Amino acid sequence: MTAQTRTPRKKQNAAARISPVTAAGRTVEDGERLIDFYRRMVLIRRFEERAARGYTQALIGGYCHLNLGEEAAVVGLLSALQPTDYLFTNYREHGYAITRGIDPNRVMAELYGRVDGVSKGWGGSMHMFDIDKRMLGGYGIVGGQIPLATGVALAIDYRGGHEVVLCTMGDGTTNIGAFHESLNIAALWNLPIVYVIINNGLGMGTTVEKSSAEPELYKRGSAYRMASERVDGLDPVAVAEAAGRAIDSARSGKPFLLEVVTERLRGHSVVDPAKYRSAEEVAELKENDPVQTFGARLVDEGLLDADSLAKIDEQATARVAEAAAFAEASAFPDVSTLFDYTYATPVPNDSRRLPGQPLFEPAPIPEQGAAR
Amino acid sequence: MSIMTYRQALHDTLRAEMLRDQNVFLMGEEIGVFDGSYKITAGLLAEFGEKRVRDTPIAEEGFTGAAIGAAMLGLRPVVEIMTINFSLLALDQIVNHAAKIYGMFGGQAKVPLVIRTPGGGGQQLGATHSQNIELYYAFVPGMKVVAPSTPADAKALLLAAIRDDDPVLFLENLSLYNTKGEVPDDDTPAEIGKAAVTREGRDITLIGYSRMAHVASQVAEQLAASDGLDIEVIDLRSLRPLDRGTLIESVKKTHAAVVLEDDWLTYGIGAEIAATISDGAFDYLDAPVRRVAMAEVPLPYSKPLETAALPSADDVIGAIRQTLDAVGHRRR
Numbered sequence: 001m002t003a004q005t006r007t008p009r010k011k012q013n014a015a016a017r018i019s020p021v022t023a024a025g026r027t028v029e030d031g032e033r034l035i036d037f038y039r040r041m042v043l044i045r046r047f048e049e050r051a052a053r054g055y056t057q058a059l060i061g062g063y064c065h066l067n068l069g070e071e072a073a074v075v076g077l078l079s080a081l082q083p084t085d086y087l088f089t090n091y092r093e094h095g096y097a098i099t100r101g102i103d104p105n106r107v108m109a110e111l112y113g114r115v116d117g118v119s120k121g122w123g124g125s126m127h128m129f130d131i132d133k134r135m136l137g138g139y140g141i142v143g144g145q146i147p148l149a150t151g152v153a154l155a156i157d158y159r160g161g162h163e164v165v166l167c168t169m170g171d172g173t174t175n176i177g178a179f180h181e182s183l184n185i186a187a188l189w190n191l192p193i194v195y196v197i198i199n200n201g202l203g204m205g206t207t208v209e210k211s212s213a214e215p216e217l218y219k220r221g222s223a224y225r226m227a228s229e230r231v232d233g234l235d236p237v238a239v240a241e242a243a244g245r246a247i248d249s250a251r252s253g254k255p256f257l258l259e260v261v262t263e264r265l266r267g268h269s270v271v272d273p274a275k276y277r278s279a280e281e282v283a284e285l286k287e288n289d290p291v292q293t294f295g296a297r298l299v300d301e302g303l304l305d306a307d308s309l310a311k312i313d314e315q316a317t318a319r320v321a322e323a324a325a326f327a328e329a330s331a332f333p334d335v336s337t338l339f340d341y342t343y344a345t346p347v348p349n350d351s352r353r354l355p356g357q358p359l360f361e362p363a364p365i366p367e368q369g370a371a372r
Numbered sequence: 373m374s375i376m377t378y379r380q381a382l383h384d385t386l387r388a389e390m391l392r393d394q395n396v397f398l399m400g401e402e403i404g405v406f407d408g409s410y411k412i413t414a415g416l417l418a419e420f421g422e423k424r425v426r427d428t429p430i431a432e433e434g435f436t437g438a439a440i441g442a443a444m445l446g447l448r449p450v451v452e453i454m455t456i457n458f459s460l461l462a463l464d465q466i467v468n469h470a471a472k473i474y475g476m477f478g479g480q481a482k483v484p485l486v487i488r489t490p491g492g493g494g495q496q497l498g499a500t501h502s503q504n505i506e507l508y509y510a511f512v513p514g515m516k517v518v519a520p521s522t523p524a525d526a527k528a529l530l531l532a533a534i535r536d537d538d539p540v541l542f543l544e545n546l547s548l549y550n551t552k553g554e555v556p557d558d559d560t561p562a563e564i565g566k567a568a569v570t571r572e573g574r575d576i577t578l579i580g581y582s583r584m585a586h587v588a589s590q591v592a593e594q595l596a597a598s599d600g601l602d603i604e605v606i607d608l609r610s611l612r613p614l615d616r617g618t619l620i621e622s623v624k625k626t627h628a629a630v631v632l633e634d635d636w637l638t639y640g641i642g643a644e645i646a647a648t649i650s651d652g653a654f655d656y657l658d659a660p661v662r663r664v665a666m667a668e669v670p671l672p673y674s675k676p677l678e679t680a681a682l683p684s685a686d687d688v689i690g691a692i693r694q695t696l697d698a699v700g701h702r703r704r
Contacts, residue, residue: 120478129477136444137477141468147437148469154438155445158397158423178464181434188429341475342513344482344537347565349613351513359616360652 031303037079037236038294038304039312041071044095045291046316047104050324051094051111051125055270059328060111063140064125067095069265072290073198074099076239077260080247081166086134086156088149088167091126092198093138096168100133108323114330121333122341134163143169143176146195150182153191153255164250165193166243172203174217186255187224194246194256198233200264205276221257233262234290263288373556379549381523382412382488385530386450388559390420393448396534397424399439400452409454410490410549436462436487440470440539443485448534453489456543457503470539471514482537486530490544492583492634493682499670502678504635509541510611516564517611519543521585523553525609528562535561543611545583545634567615569622573604576692576699577622579645580632581608584683588632591688603692611641619645620652627658628699630691632683637665659698662691 048066055064067074074095081087089096097107102118110117111125118128126140136152139145149167156163173179174197186193197217201208208215221228227249231242239260246256265285267274277285286292298304304312339352353359376384389396397420402409404417404427417425428435432453439449453459459466470483493502510517516538520526526544533540570585571592578588585607592603604622608615623629629649631642642663649661667681 117478119476119480122478123476127476129480131480136481137473139469141464144437144464144469147434147465148441148444150434151438151441151443152445153441155442155447158442158447178433178437181429181431182437184429185431185434185438341479343516344474344479344484347516347536347610347613348563349565349610349615349617351613358651359648360620 033079034237034298035303037072037075037240038291038298039316040075040099041236041291041294042312042316043098043104043319044071044074046313046320047094047098047107047323050320051108052266052270054108054111054324054327060125061113062124062126063091064111064270065092065268066266066270067092069263069285069290070198070200070233071095072236072294073233073239073260073262076233076236077166077168077196077243079236079240080243082163084134084163085247086136086149086152086163086165088136088145088152088165089138090142090145090169090173091138091140092170093128094125096138097128097130097135100130100135102128102130102133102135104319104323105326108320108327109330112327112330113332114327115333116326116330143173143178145169146173146178146182149195150186150191150193153186153193154189156192157189157253162251163192164247166196166247167193168196168198170203171197171199171201171208171217172206172211173197174220175211180223183221183224183226183255183257187226190253191255192250192253194243194250194258196243196246197257197259199259199261202264202268204268204272205274216259218257218259226255226257228257228259230259230261233260234288234293236290236294263290265289373554375552376523376555377549378520378523378526378544378551378553379410379412381526381555382530382544383414383416385527386413387416387419389450389531389534390416390424393534395446395448396450397426397447398450398452399426399428399435401428401430401454403427403452408452410546412488412549413452432458432461433465437465437469439485440465440473440483443483443539444473444481446484448484448486450486450488450534453487455501455546456489456491456505457501459487459489459509459541460505463508466509466515466539466541467512471512474538475514483539484537485539486533486542487539488530488542488544490546490549492546492548493666493671494678495546496673496675496678498673502671504633504666506541506543506611507635507639507641510614510641512612514539515612516540517543518564518609519582519611520609521548521580521582521607523551523555525562525568525607527555528560529564529609531559532561532564536564540564543582547583548586551586562609565610565613565615567609567618568607569604569618570607571603571605573602574626575602575604575628576696577604577606577619577626577629578632578688578692579606579608579619579629581611581641582634584632584634587683587685587688591685591692594685595689595692601692601696608641614644614648616648616652619648623649623653624656627656628695629657630662630664630688630695632688633663633665634683635665636668637663638668640665658702659695662695664688664691
């Protein structure tokens with residue numbers, strides 16, 4: 001066996017691993033909720049595949065990190081949030097944006113760097129923001145979002161509000177100082193925040209075991225006397241339930257650390273072929289594919305059949321094709337807007353020069369013998 | 373108009389702004405129970421309570437970042453970082469987050485944050501507690517950096533910083549806290565981005581900020597008395613934005629300039645000033661722009677070494693005389 005890329009899961013087949021929801025005792029609403037989960041997961045899957053295609057077509061630039069393999073985690077987590085709650089994520093965020101209810105057209109347009117993008121083309125893949133949906137940003141610096149999210153929780157507490165902040169991060173982020181400083185502050189001040197570790201086993205190409213002295217990452221909450229839990233991130237129902245417990249805790253003033261163990265089906269970003277993973281591991285990834293396993297489970301339970309699976313897939317494919325068409329038709333931001341977002345409060349002497357422009361208009365040369 | 377110290381002006385302004393706006397609150401190490409390392413926040417915990425005067429753990433990145441997050445939701449936090457040296461621990465939050473959030477998300481979130489922090493050497497605090505690294509922040513678009521040198525400006529610029537919707541680094545100086553001056557009673561904020569001509573003259577322009585604006589005024593008075601020199605003094609007050617126009621107007625009149633800075637010479641604030649004058653008043657200069665800055669060493673503890681490394685009034689007078697000598701040479 002080659003180096004392990006993750007804290008091992010219990011060896012069992014995928015169907016058995018997922019917590020059972022028996023047909024007996026399940027309401028119609030429950031069934032619809034499960035189908036809705038699946039529909040959202042498929043939309044993320046197709047969206048990310050379309051984004052990868054857009055990247056190879058050079059329609060998308062910069063970095064592009066995909067949520068492939070994390071669909072169940074994303075959908076489960078966000079299903080537990082109220083519309084008034086706040087969401088912070090890192091740079092692997094497209095799925096969060098569309099699942100939070102931001103129009104996929106605007107998310108794709110942001111990837112394309114267009115004016116109709118969710119951040120008007122200023123942010124790109126890593127920096128999606130929508131105040132109406134209370135998604136307060138994807139952030140590109142590992143750990144950078146954690147103190148900010150903690151501060152939003154502080155502001156909620158300051159105003160006596162009942163909202164909660166959900167702040168996601170990768171497994172590698174738990175080794176950075178901002179994580180520890182923030183958890184300490186949140187625990188000291190009883191802030192309404194859930195910190196979520198999306199543990200996909202790899203920080204770029206470095207395994208959790210090689211980077212974290214306590215590889216059971218949820219246990220790090222104990223250093224701050226913070227309640228914590230680990231959940232299987234391939235099961236959206238389990239994630240939703242765990243997120244519900246975590247959010248309830250946070251809303252009552254007890255911050256929570258939730259570790260969601262998931263998979264990263266592809267490389268760190270679209271340009272990473274992930275050659276550091278073994279053939280066995282890649283085979284196992286396929287077996288653990290959360291979209292496939294959840295779909296199969298809904299078929300087993302009689303909620304979906306081959307036709308309805310295909311229909312959901314077609315709908316998702318059509319939706320992302322529409323998003324790509326919208327993005328491609330959207331204009332690039334006008335260069336005249338380049339200086340519009342440096343400062344919110346205009347002040348004198350703000351420098352608004354393009355490269356090569358002089359600081360001053362060339363001054364007339366004083367005449368010989370001019371009075372000093 | 374009242375006479376008060378720079379410290380008192382800061383304290384009174386913080387208090388007045390907290391009374392005026394419920395969204396204004398204070399965060400920092402030792403600002404509450406301990407009354408502040410430099411006693412700027414003395415008494416405010418007792419008056420406003422723990423919610424609005426929040427003692428933090430020693431975690432600059434964590435609490436500065438939390439203040440940024442709170443500002444994103446519309447609060448107006450005023451963070452005290454005990455000295456500017458410790459702001460390096462929050463550099464990622466300040467540079468990669470506070471300064472970026474408004475632009476990076478297409479103008480959707482503002483960060484109305486003030487970071488108050490003193491710089492300055494000369495207190496025998498050694499290499500890591502004596503730096504003047506305001507340049508790091510003045511370099512960054514999205515940040516505003518102000519550096520008051522008088523109690524009146526401490527008040528007017530703090531009012532402006534708190535009411536501004538962008539992140540403002542508010543540079544104080546350990547050696548200015550006990551200085552006294554007249555402070556207007558009304559609460560008119562200063563305009564961020566504007567320098568002040570604090571003394572008019574025709575012979576040469578001295579340019580400084582924070583402690584060195586003080587030194588510039590002292591030197592100007594001294595040389596007026598001893599040599600009959602008519603020196604113009606400019607207090608930058610704002611390092612970003614930089615009021616280049618005021619500098620150029622002055623040098624067009626005086627034809628010579630000396631820049632006083634407490635930071636290091638190479639790549640320092642003075643380099644930007646000298647380049648600005650070169651761009652805007654090249655044909656008016658009768659001598660090269662001189663810069664008087666700190667010696668380029670990690671500042672030593674031992675008093676004679678520390679004193680030698682820091683720019684003094686005598687160093688400035690020497691640079692002025694040499695510059696005027698060069699001017700005389702060229703004007704012949």
